[in-house]
Amino acid sequence: MSRQTIVAANWKMNGNAELAAQMCRGLNDEKFNANQQVIICPPAPYLALLKANISNSQVACGAQNINENEKGAFTGEISALMLNDLQVQYVILGHSERRAMFHDSTELVAEKVAYALASGLTPILCIGETLEEREDGETESRLSYQLAPVIAKIGIKSFKDVVVAYEPVWAIGTGKTASAEIAQQTHEFIRSYLASFDADVAQQVPLLYGGSVNAKNCEELFAQADIDGGLIGGASLNVEEFKKICQAV
Ligand SMILES: O=C(CO)COP(=O)(O)O
Numbered sequence: 001m002s003r004q005t006i007v008a009a010n011w012k013m014n015g016n017a018e019l020a021a022q023m024c025r026g027l028n029d030e031k032f033n034a035n036q037q038v039i040i041c042p043p044a045p046y047l048a049l050l051k052a053n054i055s056n057s058q059v060a061c062g063a064q065n066i067n068e069n070e071k072g073a074f075t076g077e078i079s080a081l082m083l084n085d086l087q088v089q090y091v092i093l094g095h096s097e098r099r100a101m102f103h104d105s106t107e108l109v110a111e112k113v114a115y116a117l118a119s120g121l122t123p124i125l126c127i128g129e130t131l132e133e134r135e136d137g138e139t140e141s142r143l144s145y146q147l148a149p150v151i152a153k154i155g156i157k158s159f160k161d162v163v164v165a166y167e168p169v170w171a172i173g174t175g176k177t178a179s180a181e182i183a184q185q186t187h188e189f190i191r192s193y194l195a196s197f198d199a200d201v202a203q204q205v206p207l208l209y210g211g212s213v214n215a216k217n218c219e220e221l222f223a224q225a226d227i228d229g230g231l232i233g234g235a236s237l238n239v240e241e242f243k244k245i246c247q248a249v
Helices: 017-028 044-053 080-085 096-101 106-118 131-135 139-154 156-161 180-195 199-204 218-222 239-248
Strands: 005-010 036-041 059-063 090-093 122-127 163-166 207-210 229-232
Touching: 005 090, 005 163, 005 207, 005 239, 017 036, 017 044, 017 239, 036 090, 044 059, 080 106, 090 106, 106 122, 106 139, 122 139, 131 139, 139 156, 139 180, 156 199, 163 180, 180 199, 180 207, 180 218, 218 229, 218 239, 229 239
Parallel strands: 005 036, 005 229, 036 059, 059 090, 090 122, 122 163, 163 207, 207 229
Antiparallel strands: none
């Protein structure tokens, strides 16, 4: 069976109700490949609006984070149960912006992934190295350092229900995309790292590339053997451009 292809939009703290409405209108009539999933991850206040207006069965919604607790006195946080309530299926976890600015440690990310899975959500687990780490030859050790606690926490068999997004920090929002060759090499490493635990699981996990993907560079990236789609930031805020990226996978 071939792996699912996924194009996911991470709006970060951008967008508004008008963009949410435009995106639904733009995507509802699109035809995608049978094995393709499109996911929109808006800021939490727009999730219900998107859910109510998406009629295309291949378009799903995701949140950008959850708290690792079920409920309680955690002002400003949202829980997996709330996403269940809205029938939101996906959640981005461990984005480099959260790791860098909101102190989401590798252990905390592992806890969140475990909690998301236990709640029936599909985590989109983001991993990636900084420019300094790449230049120092530490890309592979950094990626395994980020993956290992998640595998230890959930067990490799459960990892088949995780989507991984490789996002080199130096390529996020910078206009500097990783070349298709570098992205493929790194994805191949991620898959081989997973295969060192379980070869079948490694073959099943969709590996998305993220970092300055746009309508111009996406085709070459998506043509690589181990790139199963993308996690799109800036270019996902434009409906026409995002549609082109969805059609290129
Ligand atoms: O961080 C990203 C998606 O999660 C990538 O953002 P950009 O596509 O804006 O570089």
